Amino acid sequence: MVEKNQQTYASANGYSRNDQESAPFQSDEELKRQKRIKLFAYIGIFIVFQIIVMTVFGLTVMKVKTPKARWGEISVETLNSVPATPSFDATFETQIRIKNTNWGSLQI
Incomplete structure (x- = not known):
């Protein structure tokens, strides 16, 4: 219907x-x-x-940036040279300062 x-x-x-x-x-x-x-x-x-x-x-x-490394004051402790040969032996002491320019920390 x-x-x-x-x-x-x-x-x-x-x-x-x-x-x-x-x-x-x-x-x-x-x-x-x-x-x-x-x-x-x-x-x-x-x-x-x-x-x-x-x-x-x-x-x-x-x-990423490379860290900046700088030498501190250098002090020569021993310096040995042999006049007959063009070589020498040296011992020195210094400080290395490293500055991290990245966001994170630098673990050494």
Whole structure:
């Protein structure tokens, strides 16, 4: 009875309607699958964006610098040379100062 009334109303409009048009275009499983694909795509884009941000930050702000080493005052303790040969033997004492220009600490 309801179908007959719908058909009468549809034909009065000039539009006809069948069951395939009134059914949803995609099933629930297909919609869930598309939502999952979209979610994974967003997660993938976010991960790629984070990798790019970390790489740029690491290469600009956190770049590795070589420590600066400086000699202190040098004192020669012994100096032996042999006049017949062009060689000598020396013992000296000094301080080496190392300045770390990186963000972390330098363990020696």
